[in-house]
Amino acid sequence: MTYTERVAADLKARYADQPEFVQAATEVLDSIQPALDAHPEYEQVALLERLVEPERVIQFRVPWVDDSGTVQVNRGYRVEYNSAIGPYKGGLRFHPSVNLGILKFLGFEQIFKNSLTTLPIGGGKGGADFDPKGKSDREVMAFCQSFMTELQRHIGADTDVPAGDIGVGAREIGFMYGQYKRIRDEFTGVLTGKGLSYGGSLCRTQATGYGLVYFVETLLNDRSDSFDGKTVVVSGAGNVAIYAIEKAQFLGAKVVTCSDSTGWVYDPDGIDVALLKDVKEVRRERLTAYAEARPSAEYHEGTGVWSVPCDIALPCATQNELDLDDAKALVANGCTVVGEGANMPTTRSATAYLQENGVAFCPGKASNAGGVAVSALEMSQDSERLSWTFEEVDDRLKKIMAGIYANASKAALDAGKPGDLVVGANIAGFLKVADAMYAQGIV
Structure with missing residues (x-):
């Protein structure tokens, strides 16, 4: 049994109740053995065993009051998966289907997606089993403020920078950012996907x-x-x-x-x-x-x-x-x-x-790495206190996507799988993260 097969078998046994996560992790593990053959030192430091486990999982209750005056309680999460190449970066999803297994799958994918952009961002994901559909703006605001009241203690511009995802658009980001700023008394790029009037980036929506x-x-x-x-x-x-x-x-x-x-x-x-x-x-x-x-x-x-x-x-x-x-x-x-x-x-x-x-x-x-790529560009603009034109961001995005294709194609060719972008993307994304993890020791 190869190193990747052993780790995959252990995951299937340990997380049988999280099928989406097991599916995502197995898909990566099944394709990166050529990279591990070239780097036997990774097995010696249990690199895969550390890679497949999140660095931190945060779960919390989110109480809020609906328009009828009834108290509702939802479950909130943040999976801070891997910070080897930068602060945790990944969206927040508000949808009834959200659970820990779904967020672990999304966070694990995010590690490699973010690595492929070549930008300095790690992988994370979060959200809640709250459904914004059919809710009034006041109800959505009440939920977002309660959600951020807890989440704010775990995130920061150099620690973890969430963005939007399913169910979390400009409205939700605005409500959460306002609550973060109110509690922390600081104006910082702690969320991406913000409105253009308060630090957002042109071209992020697209x-x-x-x-x-x-x-x-x-x-x-x-x-x-x-x-x-x-x-x-x-x-x-x-x-x-x-x-x-x-x-x-x-x-x-x-x-x-x-x-x-x-x-x-x-x-x-x-x-x-x-x-x-x-x-x-x-x-x-x-x-x-x-x-x-x-x-x-x-x-x-x-x-x-x-x-x-x-x-x-x-x-x-x-x-x-x-x-x-x-x-x-x-x-x-x-x-x-x-x-x-x-x-x-x-x-x-x-x-x-x-x-x-x-x-x-x-x-x-x-x-689909374009969204997080422009989120990282938004982080850069926030840090420099400036904004780029739509054309500048769009041009950078196009070059990043062409670069991802080129790197994935080359990695597939080097692995003896020409044209197989699944293998190429997994290996190219993995190697950058693995190199950083190895260099930083057993942490």
């Missing part, structure tokens, strides 16, 4: 979606191809999906689908981005409102995005949304590229099927 498209565009260009004239299917209708659609269509593609938690839209004329933004960002309504306002659009209940014929598929909703049957449908309908915009949206069996059938697969820890 960053994950734009970055995904820049990564896929780099892959296509590497193959003497482009987005121009391609048919693209996208899942999701949140921040990542909206701006992936916008950038793909700017580059000449036609994006024909998007989805939310209740259904999906097929629009053969191409998704109307302005209408989608109005429905989702302004009115906060379901996609039925998009279909009602767009004569060319068809609304379907449930799932089904991956049944639509396409050249490129961009899963941008949530984990494990694209399964083996979906992968078979994509291959049968001629899909040639899958780029992950969400965190681990493709199951392991689906990923294997896509790769076995010649589909270029872009793993999320590489292809």
Whole structure:
């Protein structure tokens, strides 16, 4: 049994109640053995055993009062996973599905994603089982203030810098930042995704979606191809999906689908981005409102995005949304590229099927790193007390995504797996963190 196999087997036995975390950790461990063969010293210092365990897990109650005067209690978390290359960095997710296993999976992925950006940020993740949907602004504010009252003692600009994620947008970040500033009496870059009037960065809203498209565009260009004239299917209708659609269509593609938690839209004329933004960002309504306002659009209940014929598929909703049957449908309908915009949206069996059938697969820890990359750029702007133009940030983002692709491609080639970006991204991300951990001793 190899070193990675032994560590993976131990994880499966110890954390059987955390399937998403075990899935994410095993996927990395299964692909980095070539790096460990070249560095036997890592096993001697139990580097993997330390890597797979968070440095710190914080769990706390979040009491708040709703509009009817009833006291509600939610559970809050922060998983500070690895700080070998910089302060913990990763989003806060507010969603009923949030639990420790989900956050450990996201935090573990974040270690390598952040490493791939080449920026000095470690990995972390947090959130709560609170659902902001259907809540008034006052209720969301009450929850965010209570959440930050506890979280503030564990974070800081040089310690842990959270950002947004599912359920945490500009509104939630603003409420939490205001409470942090009130309690700590300091104006500092402790959160990213802030409003432009108080230290936020231009292009942060667009960053994950734009970055995904820049990564896929780099892959296509590497193959003497482009987005121009391609048919693209996208899942999701949140921040990542909206701006992936916008950038793909700017580059000449036609994006024909998007989805939310209740259904999906097929629009053969191409998704109307302005209408989608109005429905989702302004009115906060379901996609039925998009279909009602767009004569060319068809609304379907449930799932089904991956049944639509396409050249490129961009899963941008949530984990494990694209399964083996979906992968078979994509291959049968001629899909040639899958780029992950969400965190681990493709199951392991689906990923294997896509790769076995010649589909270029872009793993999320590489292809959706644009959001955290611009978050790190926001940290830099906050530290220097200045702001860059949209074009400056966008240009830096594009160069970072091209660099991630180049590093992942080279690592895959060096490992004897040319074109396998899963292996390449895992090894490239791992080696930087492992080198830092080794240099810093047994800590």
